[in-house]
Amino acid sequence: MSTPKIRxxxxxKAFGSKVVLDGIDLDVETGTSxxxxxxSGSGKSVLLRCILGLIQPDAGTIEIDGENVLTASRTRxxxxxxxxxxxxxxAALFDSMSVADNIAFGLRAKHLPTAGPKPSMAKARExxxxxxxxxxxxxxxxxxxxxxxxxxxQKRVGLARAIAGQPNILFFDEPTTGLDPxxxxxxxxxxxDCVQKLGSTAIAITHDMASAQRIGNRAAMLYHGxxxxxxxASELMxxxxxxxxxxxxGRREGPIGMELRK
Amino acid sequence: xNAVLDPIAALGxxxxxxxxxxxxxxxxxxEALSHLxxxxxxxxxxxxxxxxxxxxxxxxxxxxxxFAGGVIALQSYVGFGQYHVQSAIAGIVVLSVTRELGPVLxxxxxxxxxxxxxxxxxxxxxxxxxxxxxxxxxTNPMKYLVTPRLLxxxxxxPFLVLVADILGVFGGxxxxxxxxxxxxxxxxxxxxxxxxxxxxxxxxxxxxxxxFLIALLGCYHGYNSRGGAEGVGAATTAAVVAAxxxxxxxxxxxxxxxxxx
Numbered sequence: 001m002s003t004p005k006i007r008x009x010x011x012x013k014a015f016g017s018k019v020v021l022d023g024i025d026l027d028v029e030t031g032t033s034x035x036x037x038x039x040s041g042s043g044k045s046v047l048l049r050c051i052l053g054l055i056q057p058d059a060g061t062i063e064i065d066g067e068n069v070l071t072a073s074r075t076r077x078x079x080x081x082x083x084x085x086x087x088x089x090x091a092a093l094f095d096s097m098s099v100a101d102n103i104a105f106g107l108r109a110k111h112l113p114t115a116g117p118k119p120s121m122a123k124a125r126e127x128x129x130x131x132x133x134x135x136x137x138x139x140x141x142x143x144x145x146x147x148x149x150x151x152x153x154q155k156r157v158g159l160a161r162a163i164a165g166q167p168n169i170l171f172f173d174e175p176t177t178g179l180d181p182x183x184x185x186x187x188x189x190x191x192x193d194c195v196q197k198l199g200s201t202a203i204a205i206t207h208d209m210a211s212a213q214r215i216g217n218r219a220a221m222l223y224h225g226x227x228x229x230x231x232x233a234s235e236l237m238x239x240x241x242x243x244x245x246x247x248x249x250g251r252r253e254g255p256i257g258m259e260l261r262k
Numbered sequence: 263x264n265a266v267l268d269p270i271a272a273l274g275x276x277x278x279x280x281x282x283x284x285x286x287x288x289x290x291x292x293e294a295l296s297h298l299x300x301x302x303x304x305x306x307x308x309x310x311x312x313x314x315x316x317x318x319x320x321x322x323x324x325x326x327x328x329f330a331g332g333v334i335a336l337q338s339y340v341g342f343g344q345y346h347v348q349s350a351i352a353g354i355v356v357l358s359v360t361r362e363l364g365p366v367l368x369x370x371x372x373x374x375x376x377x378x379x380x381x382x383x384x385x386x387x388x389x390x391x392x393x394x395x396x397x398x399x400x401t402n403p404m405k406y407l408v409t410p411r412l413l414x415x416x417x418x419x420p421f422l423v424l425v426a427d428i429l430g431v432f433g434g435x436x437x438x439x440x441x442x443x444x445x446x447x448x449x450x451x452x453x454x455x456x457x458x459x460x461x462x463x464x465x466x467x468x469x470x471x472x473x474f475l476i477a478l479l480g481c482y483h484g485y486n487s488r489g490g491a492e493g494v495g496a497a498t499t500a501a502v503v504a505a506x507x508x509x510x511x512x513x514x515x516x517x518x519x520x521x522x523x
Contacts, residue, residue, distance in 0.1 A: 054394050078400060086398040092391035096383070109399040161399075 003066040005030040005201040011060035020046045022225035033202040035216030042222045044205040048171050085167030089174045091158030093146035100142030103128035103161050110165020135160045152183040163194050172204035176211045188214040209248050290482050297405040308410035315376050316418035323368045327426035330363045331433025339442050352452035355434030360461040364426040369472035373505040377480040381501035384484030385494035408481045419473025420466040464520045472509050479505040
């Protein structure tokens with residue numbers, strides 16, 4: 001069996017006395033889209049942030065292409081993480097720059113020295129127009145500032161910025177939260193297109209079941225800092241796992257509700 | 263027993279908090295400075311900060327210096343008039359403006375204007391994940407956001423203080439000639455004979471230190487802000503207050519260093 005693109009072993013993180021991740025083991029094979037579901041505060045975001053290097057885990061290993069990121073040298077860490085593109089929940093566009101400059105920034109920042117000279121700002125802005133079209137926006141949107149865009153358009157621009165550097169790995173943090181169902185489906189469609197076109201490995205965290213099934217081919221459920229279930233995304237609605245069933249069907253009664261009432 | 267110990271414990275906690283904060287600030291400054299010698303350097307951010315601090319602060323700094331120079335002339339005329347040493351007014355104006363009022367007033371104005379803006383901008387970037395987004399785009403946020411601003415602060419403020427020096431003396435000149443009836447040439451001669459290179463130089467050195475401190479406090483509080491709009495507001499207040507206090511503290515220390523012997 002080939003080395004998984006991302007392999008996580010025994011990953012733990014606590015903030016003070018609150019344990020957020022409690023010995024996570026997770027493999028994401030190259031080219032798969034993994035969807036991680038779980039309630040608010042179950043540690044989904046923290047897991048992504050640990051892989052991205054935004055949060056330092058307390059214990060465990062994170063391997064990308066079989067190499068432990070956490071013990072690698074600083075330069076090597078940056079190299080390994082350079083292949084990750086991230087779409088934040090609120091898009092996190094730079095509001096001091098125009099839309100085109102945001103995408104051009106992503107393009108230039110992720111540029112590999114081995115891929116020839118870095119494109120000039122003017123050239124990068126030109127390329128940004130093409131990338132905007134890939135996410136279904138007109139190139140003229142590039143002239144606007146992020147604050148002039150609706151939530152759905154911001155997400156699309158965020159996606160454009162994330163894919164500008166043609167990353168091998170893509171992370172999505174609740175890509176459809178705060179969008180209407182149709183716009184949610186549009187964003188999911190774009191995500192699937194981009195992941196397929198780039199041949200990327202993806203991890204998406206969400207609690208939108210429709211979105212989870214559209215984006216993912218694999219799925220896992222995080223609960224109290226532990227992965228309680230892993231399987232195919234198509235099995236999400238009838239997994240046979242009591243916790244997953246309760247979560248995906250949104251039932252008040254079940255193992256999760258009982259825990260909360262204790 | 264607790265009634266006795268509690269205030270002491272609280273004092274200890276406050277002191278430890280202060281020490282911790284000072285240490286964190288020093289580490290923050292050192293990390294930012296270390297990026298000066300590690301490429302790349304973000305020239306675009308540096309130049310826009312330089313223009314923001316140096317050019318757009320000109321009106322407030324100019325007006326402040328102009329009136330401060332005028333007030334010094336007026337006050338010393340009223341105060342010293344009875345001793346018949348009116349000729350000393352030009353000297354008093356040039357000395358106080360170049361040594362103290364130029365750097366301190368320009369510093370305080372820039373702290374209010376630029377320190378607050380930096381803190382609010384970087385703080386908003388922090389609470390809206392833009393700083394994390396920089397990291398995910400393979401860009402070190404300290405190198406991109408903080409280092410260019412610190413350098414811009416340290417370089418722009420001496421320029422502003424030079425302008426404040428000139429306009430402060432001009433303010434004193436205008437009041438003395440137009441209101442107090444001094445001869446223009448006499449005032450200029452008296453100014454030139456009291457003008458010392460060391461005073462101006464030390465004023466500019468102070469300005470560079472102040473500019474660095476203002477940018478440092480603005481960036482530090484913005485960078486570490488937490489908790490949405492309220493956190494950003496608190497960070498902005500803290501940045502301006504801390505910068506103003508540190509500025510006056512360093513003003514005393516630098517004055518002591520250069521002029522006490």
